[in-house]
Amino acid sequence: MTRYGPSLLLLFVGAAILRISLFSELYLRYVKEGLRPYLIVSGAALVLLGLAMAVVRRTAHGEGGHGPGDEADDEHGHSHARGPRVAWLLTLPALALLLFPPPALGSYSAEREAARQAARGVGGFPALPAGDPVELTVAEFGSRAVYDSGRSLEGRTVRLTGFVTHGDDGTWYVTRLSVTCCAADATAGKAEVRGAPDGAPHGAPPVDTWITVTGTWHPKGTLGTDSAWPPVLDAVRVERVRAPADPYEQR
Incomplete structure (x- = not known):
């Protein structure tokens, strides 16, 4: 069976890709919606390649005859039998992706990002x-609150x-991760929520809870500087909602 290790690896990886892209929307945890066709084609190609490799190996071993020098050939074959066994270890992460796909990035990733720098200036x-x-x-909201010289948020509801993250000082935030291509380039944006009717901060929803917050911009700091970050939202309504199929905002 060790001869089929590489084939199984390709099958597992291909099946995992098809599971998250063709049969569900789990792929949105990792890449943008527009990349779905490429994932489907890649997954199908890996499955077909794995099946073809298995058939070729089975045919080759099935047609192998015995003759003079078979003993030496057998010894030669056994000497290489240990190599493909490594492929069985590689099937473990592929099988894990197939059975237990990891969740989308959340508060842990958002908290690892430092506060934005005012590199873009005000405009x-x-x-x-x-x-x-x-x-x-x-x-x-964050861009307009920190950089908009026209203060377009003033007087607007x-x-x-986004999902909830908590600060060390009892503050809490509505947070969202933005991607350009895939989850690997995700960056975090957040807005501090104040005055929520549920009694924040002690009544703040649990971390990673998805919410919709309605409110008005609370100006703070000087535009274009770190003192204006993170922006503040005076909330008049906080609703718990289901996590969207696509958890990321697109840049």
Whole structure:
């Protein structure tokens, strides 16, 4: 059976990729939606390659005859039998991905990122859509709060959706991770929630709870400096919601 180790590895990896991309939306935990076709093609190719490799190996061993020098051939074959056994160890992470796909990045990843630096400077932003509340991503709210010289958030009611993270001083935040391509390049954006009707900070939802917060911008610090980060939202409503299929904001 050791001869089939590489084939099984390809099958497990291919099946895991197909499971998260073709038969579910788990792939959104790792990459952007537009990469789904490439994942499906890659998974199918790995499965087909694994099956083809298994058939070729089985055929080759099935057609092998015995003749003069078989003993030497057998010894030669056994001397290489130990090599493919390593492939069995490589099937473990592939099998783990197939059976127990890891969760999306959450509060642990967000807390590992340092506060943003004001490297972009201060500038103007496009006008917000008419009507309140206006739906914003956490990243957009943060950018406008810290860098918008036109103060487009003043007097507007906004709605943000993200997961909860806690600060060391009793503060808590609505947080969201943004990606350009995949989870490997994720960066965190967050907004401090104040005045929530559930009695924050002691009544703050548990870490990693998904919420939608409605409220108004609470200016602080000097625009374009670290003192303006993280932005603050005076909440008038906090709702617990289900985690979205795509947990990341797109940059």
